[in-house]
Amino acid sequence: MSNTPTLFPKGLTKALSLKQPYAWLIANGYLLVDDRTWGTQYRGPILIHASKGLYEVYYDYLKSNTDIPLPDKDKLEYGGVVGIANLVLCCLPGDLPKNISRQQRAHFGGVHQEYFGFLFEQARPVALMPCRGKLGIFEINIDELLAAPPAAQAELF
Template identity: 80%
Template sequence: MSTLAQPGHLSGLIKALSFKQPFAWLIANGYLLVDDRSWGTQYRGPMLIHASKGLYEEYYQYIKAHTDVPIPDRDKLAYGGVIGIAKLVLCSKPGELPAGISREQRAHFGGVHQAYYGFLFAQATPLPLMPCAGKLGIFEIDIDQLLAAPPAAQAELF
């Protein structure tokens, strides 16, 4: 398990970013290292991976049909909460990549449009679903409050 996801490292406010499935699962499980956005960020560090309630059906079907990625069946994917943590190590437009990044890291920017920013993730670790609302852009989650919440099945009892 990554040091990012050890219990002592998950406390306080942690930055988070929402992704539709299957991108959330792919990033949380280390299969997708770069995601592109129309905006950039100066932030570097731990990032909770939040799975929104949406699914990009065409990408999901492509992964199932044309790759050996062991992605779960659609009904087994988690939605509506934190499903992983990774370290955001770089945010850059493909044409502005720093000289010091590896050839492998550089290759992951190949699918990013020149006008967009690629977010490069490392040390991804999946986590059990922690239901919570997502937001646009980078937002913060109080992980202590989230971990103290009742399990999803019991939430409506309180």
């Protein structure tokens, strides 16, 4: 996978930070909905940022109970952008399209009826682009991120 500018919008781009394995699942199209306690009016391209955290119980559950080809814990990427998707809807659980299966929404536990489901489409993974995450939907200057040296090279400087 290459980080070519044609994959991304220009300039400031919205981003959402998630713990692993959520970031990997969304970037790779296995999870279409992420539940949040808050909603957003934003719709459009959004970078999927993997925080430095791992939801270990959920990871272990997925490995034991699904056939999703999750990478090993030490192979998951942390601390940067790992994908891009289109955020197409934010709504309460009952307002999601009926064709969204429970597996595409949540593989673990229940869905709180007062949480907001963020529905993603056209997700695709990208090579890790290290950067800091933030709470909520935040902006990343994608031009600066694409111009930065690859992570392995950056460690040499």
